[in-house]
Amino acid sequence: MISLTGITRSYDLGSSTVTALDDFDLQVDRGEFLTVMGPSGSGKSTLLHILGILDTPTAGTYRLEEHDLTTLADRELSRIRNEHFGFVFQSFNLFNEFNALENVMLPLIYAGLRGSARRKRAERLLADVGLDHRMYHYPNMLSGGEQQRVAIARALANDPTLILADEPTGNLPSDKGEEILQIIDGLNRDGVTVVMVTHDERLGARGSRCVRLRDGRIESDSGRAA
Amino acid sequence: MSFRDRIWMGLRHLRTRSVESALIIIATAIGVALVSGMIGFIRAYDLQTEYLLAHPAYREVLVEVIGAETQLSEPAVPFDPATSAEINLGVSDLHLAKESVPAIAFGYLADATTLSPGLAGVDVLRGISGGIGGGGVAGGAAGNVARSPVPDGDEHLRGAGSGGGRWGSADAEESGSPPTGSRFDLEQFFQADPDVVTELPLDSFAALRVTADYFRAYGLEAARGTLFDDRDVDDGTPAIVLGSQLARTLFPDSDPVGKRVRLALQTYTVMGVLATSPLHDVDTGTRLDRLAFVPNAAARFSFAGNVVRLQRPTRTLRFAVADSADLEAAVAQLGSHFDGEYGPGSVRVAAPVEALREEREKLGRILSVVLFLAAAALTIASINLFNLMLMRVVKQTKGIGILRALGASRRDIFRGIATESALMSVAGAAAGLGAAPIVSRLLARTLFADPGGAAAVSWPFLAAGALAALAFSLLFSVWPAHQAASVDASLAIRTE
Ligand SMILES: Nc1ncnc2c1ncn2[C@@H]1O[C@H](COP(=O)(O)OP(=O)(O)OP(=O)(O)O)[C@@H](O)[C@H]1O
Numbered sequence: 258m259i260s261l262t263g264i265t266r267s268y269d270l271g272s273s274t275v276t277a278l279d280d281f282d283l284q285v286d287r288g289e290f291l292t293v294m295g296p297s298g299s300g301k302s303t304l305l306h307i308l309g310i311l312d313t314p315t316a317g318t319y320r321l322e323e324h325d326l327t328t329l330a331d332r333e334l335s336r337i338r339n340e341h342f343g344f345v346f347q348s349f350n351l352f353n354e355f356n357a358l359e360n361v362m363l364p365l366i367y368a369g370l371r372g373s374a375r376r377k378r379a380e381r382l383l384a385d386v387g388l389d390h391r392m393y394h395y396p397n398m399l400s401g402g403e404q405q406r407v408a409i410a411r412a413l414a415n416d417p418t419l420i421l422a423d424e425p426t427g428n429l430p431s432d433k434g435e436e437i438l439q440i441i442d443g444l445n446r447d448g449v450t451v452v453m454v455t456h457d458e459r460l461g462a463r464g465s466r467c468v469r470l471r472d473g474r475i476e477s478d479s480g481r482a483a
Numbered sequence: 484m485s486f487r488d489r490i491w492m493g494l495r496h497l498r499t500r501s502v503e504s505a506l507i508i509i510a511t512a513i514g515v516a517l518v519s520g521m522i523g524f525i526r527a528y529d530l531q532t533e534y535l536l537a538h539p540a541y542r543e544v545l546v547e548v549i550g551a552e553t554q555l556s557e558p559a560v561p562f563d564p565a566t567s568a569e570i571n572l573g574v575s576d577l578h579l580a581k582e583s584v585p586a587i588a589f590g591y592l593a594d595a596t597t598l599s600p601g602l603a604g605v606d607v608l609r610g611i612s613g614g615i616g617g618g619g620v621a622g623g624a625a626g627n628v629a630r631s632p633v634p635d636g637d638e639h640l641r642g643a644g645s646g647g648g649r650w651g652s653a654d655a656e657e658s659g660s661p662p663t664g665s666r667f668d669l670e671q672f673f674q675a676d677p678d679v680v681t682e683l684p685l686d687s688f689a690a691l692r693v694t695a696d697y698f699r700a701y702g703l704e705a706a707r708g709t710l711f712d713d714r715d716v717d718d719g720t721p722a723i724v725l726g727s728q729l730a731r732t733l734f735p736d737s738d739p740v741g742k743r744v745r746l747a748l749q750t751y752t753v754m755g756v757l758a759t760s761p762l763h764d765v766d767t768g769t770r771l772d773r774l775a776f777v778p779n780a781a782a783r784f785s786f787a788g789n790v791v792r793l794q795r796p797t798r799t800l801r802f803a804v805a806d807s808a809d810l811e812a813a814v815a816q817l818g819s820h821f822d823g824e825y826g827p828g829s830v831r832v833a834a835p836v837e838a839l840r841e842e843r844e845k846l847g848r849i850l851s852v853v854l855f856l857a858a859a860a861l862t863i864a865s866i867n868l869f870n871l872m873l874m875r876v877v878k879q880t881k882g883i884g885i886l887r888a889l890g891a892s893r894r895d896i897f898r899g900i901a902t903e904s905a906l907m908s909v910a911g912a913a914a915g916l917g918a919a920p921i922v923s924r925l926l927a928r929t930l931f932a933d934p935g936g937a938a939a940v941s942w943p944f945l946a947a948g949a950l951a952a953l954a955f956s957l958l959f960s961v962w963p964a965h966q967a968a969s970v971d972a973s974l975a976i977r978t979e
């Protein structure tokens with residue numbers, strides 16, 4: 258489904274150059290649950306941002322299905338993010354000025370969905386993560402676990418094919434983290450491809466495949482080995 | 484993303500950052516108020532200058548006895564034609580000059596006075612009736628001082644309005660005028676006549692004592708009844724003509740024409756009501772619609788019984804040209820005419836428009852300095868505003884990154900931020916436009932001694948000013964929106 262070839266992402270800091278990803282190749286197949294591990298600064302978040310086309314590589318090509326994403330314009334890339342990708346972050350990243358329902362509605366707004374259709378869909382998504390009783394709560398009235406569930410509902414708004422999660426349980430106590438992981442597991446079982454960055458070895462083992470990074474390169478890849 | 488959704492999101496953002504948003508809106512409002520208020524004021528100033536330059540008062544040439552102005556605050560001096568060497572200008576001088584000076588189209592008298600209805604002042608007069616009957620002269624000054632809105636004669640006589648003295652003018656010369664030399668019975672004089680109106684809704688009102696040409700020079704016509712003519716003035720007919728608004732005030736539910744009104748010591752017959760006029764009296768600042776007009780027969784000889792009497796002389800003769808282009812010629816011709824009549828240098832001949840031009844020029848210079856300073860201050864303020872808008876975007880960086888992750892394109896972000904800024908600009912502009920007339924009026928009130936008949940607020944120009952300021956602040960929102968759109972999403976999400 259995804260094919261990265263020769264991806265390099267380096268930051269030019271004037272006097273020096275930081276290479277976050279170094280001539281990086283990676284294939285992700287449809288339906289995989291890929292976990293990404295590695296020490297801090299190894300390039301995990303950078304990889305996730307490049308996969309989610311929030312960041313553009315300095316060199317290399319990114320193919321999504323049959324499309325070469327490096328040739329597409331911002332509007333098309335934004336549409337792909339909106340319709341096919343769902344992001345889940347460590348720090349939830351909900352908007353405090355919007356309540357849970359409205360936060361979930363945001364991707365639907367950009368998708369052009371309107372009125373009651375939009376609202377109904379957002380309500381259903383929240384119900385699916387068990388928050389039908391918290392729809393009108395603002396993020397600061399929700400617990401961390403609840404916030405992350407709202408974030409997942411938001412990520413799922415447009416039925417994405419790929420979920421990109423950057424340490425989604427990093428800010429949660431282990432039982433709440435487990436709840437989140439259950440949801441993600443369930444999604445993967447329903448056929449959604451998942452790429453999840455984690456520091457936690459136990460969580461790393463929960464995926465179908467684990468890639469370890471070091472200094473912007475792949476140190477090991479359980480999928481390759483197997 | 485629909486327009487409605489953009490507005491909705493924009494409003495939400497404004498609400499969460501309410502203090503900051505309020506500051507920006509207030510700053511915009513002040514800027515818009517100042518800019519449009521100033522532009523509106525400049526326009527109003529120009530309009531007022533135009534109005535004044537076209538005003539009949541500035542087609543006038545004034546002829547005054549030199550030294551007359553120094554007597555303004557002094558009590559009237561009884562005039563004795565036999566012994567006085569003073570030059571006494573009067574109606575006859577008007578007629579003479581009009582005949583011999585070709586540049587002149589009109590010649591008239593116009594002196595300010597105050598009229599009070601009923602028997603006001605009579606109680607006071609009773610106490611001193613002996614004085615009046617006995618040929619006292621103290622009352623003559625009341626209301627008769629040239630172009631002074633408040634009669635500055637004897638304090639006791641203020642309520643009595645004009646006239647009453649021996650040298651009293653037309654006002655005092657009622658048909659059955661007080662006999663001179665013998666004791667005069669006030670009680671009988673003021674005996675209630677059922678046909679005469681003595682009670683009016685106003686305690687007093689301003690009036691001009693004029694001759695007939697005044698109406699012609701000011702283009703005034705009767706809406707009802709007629710205006711008095713030169714003969715009425717010469718005869719001392721106790722007629723009164725009312726400005727349209729004054730007529731409505733004094734006689735709210737009846738036609739005033741033909742009514743007889745007791746105004747202090749005089750019974751006037753309302754001869755006519757003027758058609759509405761846009762003009763005001765430049766000396767007193769009163770609209771003509773609010774004034775009354777009574778005949779002015781200054782310095783006219785009259786024959787009452789076997790005594791020859793002279794009306795109080797006037798201080799100022801007013802001449803007017805039909806076309807302001809003739810003013811210079813009129814000043815020169817009048818100068819030589821009066822030099823011939825009374826000897827060189829005996830009267831001052833001047834066109835008030837000269838003084839007006841000078842004053843306006845001076846005011847214009849002050850104005851440009853003020854405007855320049857205001858513009859400089861506004862520039863600094865707008866730089867600040869710009870900075871506030873930019874800071875806002877910087878603070879929103881993370882949110883922008885998240886929205887990008889959710890599928891917002893750069894264009895969506897640009898539009899979102901621009902909508903937010905536009906909401907603030909429009910709110911600010913609306914508030915500013917509301918305050919602009921106040922600014923404009925305030926400027927007008929501080930800078931003009933007499934805002935007069937010209938409007939201090941010019942709405943189309945106010946609106947144009949507000950639009951300009953709005954466009955300016957919208958322009959200011961383009962750059963922050965552009966900045967927001969070019970935020971690197973990956974970096975933005977990493978910011979805390
Ligand atoms: N904008 C930037 N400018 C310069 N260097 C950067 C920038 N963003 C990331 N880097 C560098 O790129 C490298 C990879 O960063 P990245 O955030 O991908 O690491 P990570 O594996 O996610 O680390 P962590 O586990 O701490 O989140 C790091 O060395 C980081 O310092």
Ligand SMILES: [Mg+2]
Nearest residue numbers: 301302303423
């Ligand atoms: Mg990271």
